[in-house]
Every structure is written in structure tokens, then in C-alpha cells.
Amino acid sequence: MRRLLTVLAAGVPLAAAVYLPTASAESQDGSASTPFVCSAPSVKAPAGTRVEAVTAVSQTGGTITGTGVLGGTVSGVPAYCEVTVTLTHPGAGDHAKVRTWLPVSGWNGRFQGLGGAAYLAGDNGVALGTAVKNGYAAVSTDAGVGDALDTSWALNSEGRVNTALLKNFASRSQHEGAVVGKEVVDGVYGKGPAYSYFTGCSTGGRQGYMEAQRYPDDYDGILADAPAVNWDEFEVATLWPQVVMNYEKTYPSRCEFDAFTNAAVKACDSLDGVKDGLVDDPSRCDFEPRRLIGTKVVCEGKELTITAADATVVGKIWDGPRTASGEKLWSGVPIGADLTALAGLTPPASDGSVTGAPFPVPAAWVKLWVAKDPALDLSKITYDRFAQLFKQSQAEYDKVIGTDDPDLSGFRKSGGKLLSWHGQADQYIPTQGTVKYRERVEREMGGAKRVDDFYRLFLAPGTNHCGLNGADGSADGLAALTAWVEHGKAPRTLPATLINASQQKVTRDLCSYPQVSRYKGHGDLALASSFRCVSLSRR
Secondary structure (H helix, E strand, O other): OHHHHHHHOOOOOOOOOOOOOOOOOOOOOOOOOOOOOOOOOOOOOOOOOEEEEEEEEEEOOEEEEOOOOOOOEEEEEOOEEEEEEEEEOOOOOOOEEEEEEEEOOOOOOEEEEEOOEOOEOOOOOHHHHHHHHOOOEEEEEOOOOOOOOOOOOOEOOOOOEOHHHHHHHHHHHHHHHHHHHHHHHHHHHOOOOOEEEEEEEOHHHHHHHHHHHHOOOOOOEEEEEOOOOOHHHHHHHOOHHHHHHHHHOOOOOHHHHHHHHHHHHHHHHHHHOOOOOOOOOHHHOOOOHHHHOOOEEEEOOEEEEOOHHHHHHHHHHHHOOEOOOOOEOOOOOOOOOOHHHOOOEOOOOOOOOOOEOOOHHHHHHHHHHHOOOOOOOHHHOOHHHHHHHHHHHHHHHHHHHOOOOOOOHHHHHHOOEEEEEEEOOOOOOOHHHHHHHHHHHHHHHOOHHHHHOOEEEEEEOOOOOOOOEEOOEEEOHHHHHHHHHHHOOOOOEEEEEEEOOOOOEEEEEEEEOOOEEEEOOOOOOOOHHHEEEEOOOOO
């Protein structure tokens, strides 16, 4: 996944990219009860929808190239049958395509639903191909909306929010995709899946939590990572770094931001008892940015001196959004995360001046869904105006797309399992939002031990957004989830490869929250065997 975020370097930033779980669990007996024929099955419309079309196309497989700005490829995909079902909600004028890919041979008996990225509701083809390659029948829905940065559907011709498409994107299309996809599997193979899983990160992670909250019978297991829950809050909160820079009229360069990040990581590295290049819990790091005032840094051959204004900007970004009177609204960018992801700048003008370049996802949310004004000048937002927009987003959209209902009793009753990991250095979605949601679930449902029976969260030190999906780190969450669902083996730890501050690969067994990893006092710091999980009192 992280390799696809290189589009950021090309000037096309995204909240997340195609999600590629490794799916290394052993195969189930997926042999079909009828001979395989790639033809359009009969599909019953899910409640509230009408089926507009059903098509089936035999595909040879090979190398799949992802569509849209995410791109990406997956090779070695076996032959598969692609069934596309187009749904509409009568009166809404929408047309949501549900694509189900079914391997011609070697089906492992499992079904996998796939989440999206940014404003993309589903997969662009790469994760579908990966799932088929791993023996899964897989489904993805476009929810009737567009690509990852396409927000042309937000407002209708009258300038009002397109509530039907927002509802599709927020909740109902993933559910309808699950219903249709399993129906297609049964129609083509002659029997339904033995187990059904959902996988997603970022927007896909949020969709997984929405499934658990509202449609608890859709999936046996949900792998929902770096989840974009609390959408109505954090999506506005991630515009805060731009508001701060504009209001303070100070725009630190990348190397100045990096100087603050590196200094903080160095100062707080040993808070967990060992200096290993990883900050175990950034929320406990109290590094004071003002300590760097007067420090000189070299940026592209030019020496710069860090100012008090620079320190003020960084301090406010780390602290997170507040009202003008000091009321805390949301968590800030975690210490250790890349500050430039949300505090982006334009290229220097001829006179060397720069201005803020907002991250497209929160910029679109604030302009279109909250303010309903595509021409809104984000650079003019004051602290008071920001607080007003934040609270307006909460009031209007919490029940629509907040995805923060702590009552998971239906999911627990259904026997479902929910597994999540979240990077402690997530530059796009503040990790503390996920932690706070988990704590609310504990309060709602009888404490940590009872919640652990069906929902486990793992925090990854030093890891960026969806950063355990590729070159920047790795973890096989789907294997852990299938072992939990199919064999009752609840994961006490999640083995992972992390990248420390020196850009070295180290292995760690991520601990099930609220436990944390601590050095045993002996052994190689690069090896997971030198650490153990312990319980600490919460602040």
C-alpha cells in the first residue's frame, strides 16, 4: 500500500492507497458444487435497491493495472470471472457498480470485501487481483461515486449536498456490496463462502468499522486499519495545520519541520525504557518546540535559523485544534509523524515566498460538505471560523459518516471479530482518535477484557499512515484474523516489521491495546524476542 503513496511525491496526495493484505492463511475446501461457468447469475436486489444490469466476463488474469490516480499493479493473477451488478436506489438517480471477481480454479472457500481510499469507495483493481491471486472471491463497490480525489458528486445542481451519494459512500453501498457479492458467489459456484472477511485501511478502515456497527452480520471477520472513524471531526481537524500557518503568517520549510520532528523523536525515544529509534507512545512525549529556537538548519544549501514563530506553529500543530478560548477540539498530528503531509506548501514564487497547500481530502470536505461553497478561500479561515466549521461538521454529519458508535453488541452477538492496527506516526489520521474510540467501546461494553473477546487494536510505533502494507513496514493482519475467526486463536500480539528513526528494519510483536511493548533488559534491539508486552496504568 505504501508504495502507492509515492503519488504524493508526484503532487497527487491521497489519504490512503490500494490495500493489499497478504492473506497467508491456509486454504479452505472451496470446490464448487456445480461446474464453473462464467455467466451472469440471477441477482435479487438488496432491500431499497433495484438491479439495473448484471454482466459476466471471463478474464484471463495476468498483470492487473490499477485505475485512477492510485495506479499500481499486481502480477500473476489467475483466470477469473468478473461479475458486475449495477444497483440504483429508486428516486436517487444513482448507479452503483458492484464488481465480484471469482477465481476459475483454486477458490479457497472464502469471500473478501474490499474498502476504498480517500473519496474512492472501493478498489481500483489491484486489491481485487491480489485477493483472487490468494484464492479469494472478492467484491468491491464504487458506491456510484468517483475516483480517490473526485468530489464532483458532492453537491447537486442546486448547490446542495447530494445526500443519496453521501449515504452510499458513508454506509449503505458497502453493505449492499456484501449482500450482492455473496449472492454472486453462490450463483456462480453453486454454494456460498465458508467464511467472509472485510479488509481496508483509512477510508477502507472506516468502512470496516461501519460494517461492524450497522451491519454486524455481513462479515465473520473485519480487518480495518488506520480507520478514518470520527470522520466528521478528524477530517476538519486535519485542515488545522494550514489554518495555523496562515493565521500565524509563518510557513516553515520541510527541513525545518523535519528538525522539530527529529529532535522530538530523539528526546522521547527512551521514554519506554530503551533507546531504539521508536517512540512507543507519542501522546506521552512532552518535547517543547521552543527548545529549538535559534537552531540553524541547512535547507537546500541555505542556512536558516529556527524562530519563535516556527516553534509556535509546530506546537499548535502537535497540540491539535482548539477554539480561540482554548477548548480542545481534536488531537493533533502525532509527534514523530511527517508534519509536511498536512502542512504542505506551494513551490516558492519568484520572490521566494510560499503559501499553504492544503491536503485535498480535508480541503474538499470543508469546502463542499461543510461550507457548501466550492469557492471558499481556505487561507482566510480564522481560529474562530475554524471552530465554527468543526462544530458544524459534527452537528450535520456525525450520524451520517462519523462511524463512531461504540455499541458493538450486535457484532459481538453475531460472533464477528474486529482486528485493527494503527501507526503511531500516522500523518493523516491522528492515532488518538482510534484509541479514544476503543476506550469508548470498553466503557460501553463492560471493560477491556470483554471487548478483547471480539475486538483487538494494535498500535505500531514509528509507523505512518497505512504503513504496515509495504516497503515502510509490514504485518499480516489477515492471517491473524483468519486464525482468530476459524480456529479461535485470538491474537495476543501482531508480528510486524517496523522502520526505526535510523531507517533500519526491526521486528516487533505489536501488543494488543492497552498493553505496550517493553525491553526485557537484554538482547538485540532489532529483534522482537528482546521485548515483551506489559500492562501500564492509563493516564
